[in-house]
Amino acid sequence: MAATGRAVDAFVRDHLTGSSAPDGGLFEAMQYAALGPGKRFRPALVMAGAELFALPHPSALRVAAAIELVHTYSLVHDDLPCMDDDDLRRGRPTTHVKFGEATAVLVGDALLPLAFELLVHPETHSRAEVRIELVRGLAVASGAHGMVVGQMLDLAAEHRVLDLDGITRLQELKTGALITFACESPAVLAEASGGERAALRAFARDLGLAFQITDDILDVEGTAAAVGKGVGKDASAGKATFVSLLGVEAARARADGLMEQAAAHLDCFGARAATLRALGRFVVQRSA
Ligand code: GRG
Numbered sequence: 001m002a003a004t005g006r007a008v009d010a011f012v013r014d015h016l017t018g019s020s021a022p023d024g025g026l027f028e029a030m031q032y033a034a035l036g037p038g039k040r041f042r043p044a045l046v047m048a049g050a051e052l053f054a055l056p057h058p059s060a061l062r063v064a065a066a067i068e069l070v071h072t073y074s075l076v077h078d079d080l081p082c083m084d085d086d087d088l089r090r091g092r093p094t095t096h097v098k099f100g101e102a103t104a105v106l107v108g109d110a111l112l113p114l115a116f117e118l119l120v121h122p123e124t125h126s127r128a129e130v131r132i133e134l135v136r137g138l139a140v141a142s143g144a145h146g147m148v149v150g151q152m153l154d155l156a157a158e159h160r161v162l163d164l165d166g167i168t169r170l171q172e173l174k175t176g177a178l179i180t181f182a183c184e185s186p187a188v189l190a191e192a193s194g195g196e197r198a199a200l201r202a203f204a205r206d207l208g209l210a211f212q213i214t215d216d217i218l219d220v221e222g223t224a225a226a227v228g229k230g231v232g233k234d235a236s237a238g239k240a241t242f243v244s245l246l247g248v249e250a251a252r253a254r255a256d257g258l259m260e261q262a263a264a265h266l267d268c269f270g271a272r273a274a275t276l277r278a279l280g281r282f283v284v285q286r287s288a
Contacts, residue, residue, distance in 0.1 A: 001039060001040060001041070001044045001279075001282070004040055004043050004044045004047045004064065005039075005040035005043070005044075007047075007057075007061055008040055008043045008061065008064055008065050008068055009035055009040075011061055011062075011065045012034050012035065012065050012068065012069065013031065013035060015065070015114065015118070016030050016031045016034060016035075016114075025099070025103065026103070026106060026107070026110065029095060029098075029099040029103050029104070029106075029107045030107050030110060030111060032095060032098060032099070033072050033075075033076050033095045033104075033107050033108075033111070034068070034069060034072045034111065036089065036090040036092055037090050037091060037092075037228070038072075038090050039286075039288070040068060041211075041279075041282075041283075042064070042067045042068055042071055042178060042179060042182040043061075043064035043065065043067065043068050043182075044064075044279055045179065045182040045183050045204075045276070045279060046060055046063050046064035046067060046182050046185055046186060047060055047061070047064055047275075048273075048275035048276045048278075048279055049182075049183055049184075049185065049186030049187070049200065049276060050186045050189070051272060051273075051275055051276075052186060052187075052190075052196075052269050052272045052273060052276070053186055053187070053189070053190035053192060055186055055189050055190055058123065059123065059124055059125060059189060060186060060189065062118050062119070062121065062123060062124045063118075063119065063124065063134060063185045063186075063189065064182075065115075065118055066115040066116070066118040066119050066134075066138065067115070067138070067178065067181065067182050067185070069111045069112070069114055069115040069118070070111070070112060070115045070138065070142050070147075070178060071178060072111055073107075073108040073109075073111035073112045073115075074108075074142075074147060074151075074178075075089060076094075076095045076096075076104050076107050076108045076111070077104075077105070077108040078151065079094040079095065079096065079104075080096055080101060080104060080105070081096070081101065083151075083155070084233065086229060086230050086233075087230070088224060088228070088229050088230050089228070089229050090228045090229070091225075091228035092228075095107055112142070115138065116135055116138065116139075119131060119134045119135050119138060120135060124189075125189055127191075130188060130189065130191060133188050134185060134188055134189070137181050137184065137185065137188060138181055140177075140181075141177040141178050141180065141181035142177070142178060142181075145177075146173055146177030146178070147173065147174055147175075147177050147178055149173055150170055150171070150172075150173030150174025150175070150176075150177065151174055153169075153170040153173065153174070154170055154174055154239075157170065157239050157240065158237055158238065158239060161238075161240050162240045163240070163245070164242075164245050164246075166240075167240055167241065167242060167245065168209065171208070171209065171212040172205065172208065172209070175208060175211065175212050175215075176204070176205065176208030176209065176212070179204055179207060179208040179211060180201055180204040180205065180208060182204070183200045183201070183203055183204035183207070183276075184197055184200050184201055184204065186200075187200050195268070196268070196269075199265050199266065199268050199269070200265075202262075202265040203262045203263075203265040203266055203276070203280075204262075205262075206258040206259070206261045206262035206265070207258070207259070207262045207279075207280055207283060209255075209258050210255040210256075210258040210259050210262065210280075210283050210284055211283045212242065213242045213243075213251050213252075213254055213255040213258070214255050214283060214284055214286060216234070216241040216242045216243045216251060217242075217243055217248060217251055217252060217255070218231070218286075218287070218288070219231050219232060219233065219234055219235075219241070219243070220232070220235070220243050220248060221248065222287070222288070226287060226288060227287075227288050228288055242254070252284075255283075255284045256284055259280050259281065259283060259284045262280050263277050263280050
C-alpha cells in the first residue's frame with residue numbers, strides 16, 4: 001500500500017500542477033486535498049488486481065489515480081458544513097477549513113472530471129471500447145446509482161432509523177460502489193472473462209461491507225488522533241450503524257466472517273491473488 005501510495009501521489013501531483021497562468025489557488029487546494037496522508041486503499045486494490053492479469057503498471061496506475069480522485073472529491077464534499085460538517089480529515093484541517101467553503105466545493109468539482117479525463121486518455125488503454133467501459137463503470141459507481149444516492153440515503157438517515165438491511169444497502173452504495181469498481185477495473189482493463197469479473201465483484205461486495213463495519217467500529221473505539229478524523233459522530237447524530245445495531249463484538253465477528261467469505265471468491269485466481277487477500281486482511285485489522 002505504501003508503494004502504491006507513493007506511485008499514485010507522484011502521478012496525481014504531476015496532474016495537479018497548474019500552468020503559470022493565475023488559478024486563484026485552485027491547484028494548491030486540489031493538491032492539499034488529494035495528497036493528504038490517506039491510506040490509498042482503493043488504488044491498492046486496483047494495483048493488486050492488476051497482478052491477477054499481469055497488466056502494464058502505467059495503465060493500471062491511471063485507473064488507480066482516477067478512482068482516488070473521485071474518492072478525494074467525495075471526502076471534500078462530505079466534510080462540508082452542509083453535509084457532515086467536519087473539521088478534521090486525515091489528521092489535518094479539512095479542505096474547507098483550510099481554504100474556505102467555496103474553494104472546497106470547486107476542488108471537488110474539479111477533481112471529479114479530472115478522473116474521467118485520465119480514463120479517456122489512450123495511455124489508459126489502446127482500445128476505445130475498454131476506455132468507454134471504464135468511464136461507464138466509474139460514472140455508475142460514483143453517481144446517482146452509486147455513491148451519491150448512498151450519501152443521500154445517509155443524510156436521510158438522520159430523520160429515520162434504518163435496520164440492518166437498510167444500513168447494508170446504504171453502505172453498499174455510499175462506500176461499496178467505488179470499492180467494487182476499484183476491484184473490477186483491472187478485469188475491465190484485461191478484458192477478462194465474465195466469470196473473473198463476477199468473482200472480483202463478489203469479493204468486493206464482502207470486502208466493502210467489512211471495510212464499512214470496521215469504520216463503524218473505529219468510530220466507536222478509535223480516537224480522533226489515531227483515526228485522523230472526528231469520531232463518535234454517528235452516535236451523536238442518532239444514526240444507526242452496524243455497531244449500534246449489532247454491538248461491537250458481533251460487528252467484529254461479522255467483519256471477520258465477511259473477510260473469509262471475500263477471500264473464498266478469489267480461489268479461482270490461486271496464488272496470483274495473494275496481494276488482494278492481504279488487503280482483505282488489512283481491512284479488518286486496520287486501526288485508521
Ligand atoms: C459527497 C457525493 C458525496 C459522497 C460522499 C464516501 C462518502 C460519500 C463519504 C465519506 C464518509 C465516510 C467517512 C464514510 C466511511 C467510510 C469511508 C469512505 C471512509 C473514508 O475512506 P478511507 O478510510 O479514507 O479509505 P482515506 O483518508 O484513508 O482515503
